[in-house]
Amino acid sequence: MKQILLLFTVLVSSVLHAQTTGYKINIDVKGLPEKCEVFLKDFETTTEINKGVLVGGKGTLQGQMENAPRLLFLTLYTGSETYWCNFMIDAEEVTIQAATKDFPFHVKVQGSAVQDVFSKLNTELADNRTLRDSLFAYAKTIMTNADKKAELKRLVREMAVIDSMEIVTKKEFVESNLQSYPAVLELFLVRSSYEKAEVAALFLQLSETLKQSAYGVKLKNYLGIEKIVAKGDKAFAFSAQDKDGNIHPFPEANGKYVLLDFTKDYCAPCVASVKELKEISTKYKDRLAVVSFSPDEKQGWLKGLQRDQPSWLNLWDGKGTAGPVILNYGVQAYPTFLLIDPSGTVVAKSVGYSAGSLQTMLKSFL
Structure with missing residues (x-):
């Protein structure tokens, strides 16, 4: 009898736990076409959590959520227009009722004390x-x-x-x-x-x-970080893997300058910088090594590499924006570029990208 009661308790506990870790997002958006794709991602890692189709602007996304509450990123794609918003919810049921004109900053999410x-x-x-x-x-x-x-x-x-x-x-x-x-x-x-x-x-x-x-x-x-690396400091040393899983130390003593590029897959300025990075990596190949580092989740990182086809070293450590590399270098916006001289000293830093900005950054040193 005790065993039966114990089994019953475990089963009830399991069901309750499943309910508390599940989320349900009811969506009702006016102004959309008859069918519209919807994607739900983790805001920081850009990991896709869920996706579906809205019919007549209505639909539901539900599933399991780890490390709740989480900041989430919702995207609606009609084929010609994109609408997005972000919100923070626990593992709970919420409702989004909005019109397309409300995106991205005036969308209301109801049912979550955290989001309130x-x-x-x-x-x-x-x-x-x-x-x-x-x-x-x-x-x-x-x-x-x-x-x-x-x-x-x-x-x-x-x-x-x-x-x-x-x-x-x-x-x-x-x-x-x-x-x-x-x-x-x-x-x-x-x-x-x-x-x-x-x-x-x-x-x-x-x-x-x-x-x-x-x-x-x-x-x-x-x-826990003693000091964020600044201009004039020695580069923070770390090890990370390339797309094939090979481990590389950074920085490597190769007698060259190193342009360290912090990038994200979904970041438009990061994508825009790829063309100039390709030009730089070819033009200065005898004096400069380009190294990119991504805090994305692995699939997003690999997808970006497949799209951009970079010829230089790309590194990833799987520790995201709270990892020691991002925190020690004080990266808070993307792309961020640091130029490191052959002695391992940071000699320049630039945040953001516009056409020609990397050439301007390098001209005083190469």
Whole structure:
């Protein structure tokens, strides 16, 4: 009888556990065509979690979620238009009711206490983010127009002001909502805007549950870094694998400069930089080695290599954005480039990409 009761308890426990780790996302979007593809990805690793088809703008995605709550990225693809939004949910059932005009910053997600907290921040940032996107879209159209240089500089200044305002808003949100998963995530994302001792003080105030969460672990790893590599410092040494699984030490003593490229598969500026990286790797092959490093999940990394066909060394360590390589080099945006001289010293750093920017970075050294 005891064995039967024990078995019953285990079965009930298993069912309850399965329910608590499952998610269900009900989607109802107005303005879509009769059929539309929908993709759900982990926001940071870009790992595809689920996919399906919306019929008449309606559909459901459900499955299992690890390390919940997680920041998720939802994409709707009609064949000619793409709509996206992100949200943070636990393993739970939520509903997305929106119109296409609401994407990406005004989409409402109902049914999640975690997302309710996150929505406070997103609602406050929505209008400025919409404005910034419009400024950036226009800037891209005049980027190569020599007659528009002054206007382009003005747009860059305006976007920088919006970015600065967003950081202030995020810090206020973190400090007002510290005992929440969204605040822990945002604290990690804006960590460089704090003194490290301030981050440590905020981390110590977190509950043990938040400290052990996926984003709490990222903060803990960051706090364990003694010093972020800066210009004039020796390069952080590490080992990582290439696409064939061979392990390579970095940096290798080969008497050359090294251009270290931090890249992501889904990052448009990263993809745009590939053409110039190919030119550089050929033009300076006797004096420069290009090495790319990706924090993506493995399939995304390999997919990007298949698409871009780089001729230089590409490395991956499987530890993502909270791994020692990304944290020691202080990478928070992609692409990020570091130029390392033959002695192993970082002599230049550049964040972002525009046509010709890498040639400009190298001309003082090669």
